[in-house]
Amino acid sequence: MMAGIPATGTTIGAVTGGLRLGPDGSFRPNLRWELSERGAVVDATGCWITPGFVDAHSHLAWSDFDAAYRPTGAAERAAGAAANQLATLRAGVTVVRDAGGYDLALARRLAGRAGPRVSLSVDIIGAADARGERYLRDRVAELADAGAAWIKLAATGGVGAGTRQLEPAFSPGELAAVMGAAATAGLPVMAHAWGGPALDQVVDLGAASIEHAVFLTAAQAARVAACGAFVVPTVWIYADVLRLASTGVLPRTLAPAARRAVAAHPRALRHCLDAGVRLAAGTDAGLASQHGRNLHEVAAMIDAGIPAPLALAAATTAGLALVGEAASRGDLVVFSGDPGRPDVLRDRAAVRAVVQGGRVVHSRSDAGSGTEAG
Template identity: 55%
Template sequence: MTGVQFENAQVLGVDGRFRPGSVILKEGVFGGDEDAAAVVERFDATGLWLTPGFVDVHTHLAWRAFDAADRDGLSPVEQARGVRLNAGRTLAAGVTGIRDAGGLSAALAQEAGGLRAALSVEMLGASDARGPAHLRGRVQQLADAGAAWIKVVATGGVGAGDGVLVPVFDELELKAIHVTAARLNLPVMVHAWGGAALTRSLEFGAASIEHAVLITDEQCRLAADAGAVVVPTVWIYNDVLAMIEAGTLPAVLAPAARRAVEAHPVAVRRCLDAGVRLAMGTDAGLDTQHGRNLHELAALIEAGVPSEAALLAGTAGGARLLGRRDLGVIRPGAPADLVCFTADPGRPEVLRDPSRVAAVYVRGRLLHQATG
């Protein structure tokens, strides 16, 4: 049985532009014109903007605290409850698919409801910098634990201060990670602000570079030539700086956070100029951040990304990075992940307003509907 048809809507096309049209949901997929005669329910969607489900390719669904010690102190029951809450907030924001960048185990992922999730399980970081043999074993362990991606923390972050570009792994260690992951047919996502670690990661075949705060023109050209995706996570550093200024995070982090806030728009424009593909990632890791995922698209637009390109980075761009060319688009036969907005989501103020998300469908099923 064919399901429903939204008529007279503004529909996002594969070029990132909205055009008047209708959308049919049938048996978990989008229908075509030939299905219109069999529709059992029709809705006048005048005043609605319809997009594919958004994909957040850098989030931490199981995280609820900034400090690792606080996260580790949560009981299994508290962790499961947190995943359920964060998944619900994420779906309500219009995000129907995620790539978790660390912390979400295969067991915890079962608490994510209808959210599509690709896992990295755990991050490879400084504690793993114990030689190539150790890292080859760790990559295998992660694969056995259900990782679809290998997450590498190749440089520091806001806590590293002036040492943020110092590589966490030496060249042989970093190569061992990539070679082992390739042997297991697992793509690698690399946290790197810049420096030699970013260059080496691209040379070794990283599928995506996370943050890229201080990426250079040459590194952008290298990324474009390699077909690597940059996931800027612009919004998170603004949020971190706001928390520092409010006194909820240590003031010692302020210089690095300000540096990121100032440098990130330049990095994004460098990527655009070089033709580097972008995807939306939030790095959300707090209860106050999950559900604000589309703030990242607003931040990208304000950094200089055209709204059409930003919307594509949040939909088809993220889906393509995850190997799902059938997601992130509205076309006949594609899985019916659909978001209904009450205003144009090409505007930053709409992207920041969760009340503008009227409904979210995953696989043709209504999983969120605004109240009031």
């Protein structure tokens, strides 16, 4: 057990004791934190310390997958997003790449509120936007003007597409128009692609990351690796959707596609490992119940066959490399157990403290209560 937990709001001025990444992907010294406020020292012996986690695919502004049930009023949207991002921060996630729904107006409204640093895509370019090349170029320019740091392109269907997840949502010319306009705007593309020819096309056109990649083949994995793109597999979301659809919380019509994804994903991940594809972790969280369970994705990656050190790296250092955040931000997470174990990752009480930018933003006492700054 930790001898003491730093007070929420405390600034970490320096770390002593040889903070280094261990072979299991986590920081595990007999760590002493030197706290700049009073020069006090906190003994973290027996705890595990990792870098802050990165969720490279989340929907912080969403509390429901069905757009018809999402709030439209600014105050209500902000309240929901604030709760979601606070839950995400408490889970140990200090950086998020939002995959649609979190716009610049919302970011400004929530400035100063506790939450991860957010990289915006603003909105999704999907099948409804397949209105020709000129329209799509204008759509990219519109998103760039709206403050997008990423272009989110849904190149195939998803879990709600029945059995049509491998059908391209755009013509080859339309895909090229989106990718070309994004390159002109200096914006990287995160491409939703379950598989099929659209996945090949977005890789060849320079997508920075492939989202989901459920039916990725060995040949496609080699192609992704050769191009240096990342795969963000979002493994956990399909098991959670299957659970919720099977119990009627979500439409039961989603269950067959989710079941196929759960069965197929381990094979796709094995192809990624064999080809040396760079992996980053993302939850695709879009329900209120999913925000704050972000580390379930890391656990699911391990359960699906990704070695624990690689899964932890996908959710920390590799995620930073993809999102483009500086690694020296002073983000740390303190665990009471080994974060290389899926059961620890699924236990929110195992997160003892979260440090963001050198400041303790969440801490949990031995009694189990948690406090947050901001």
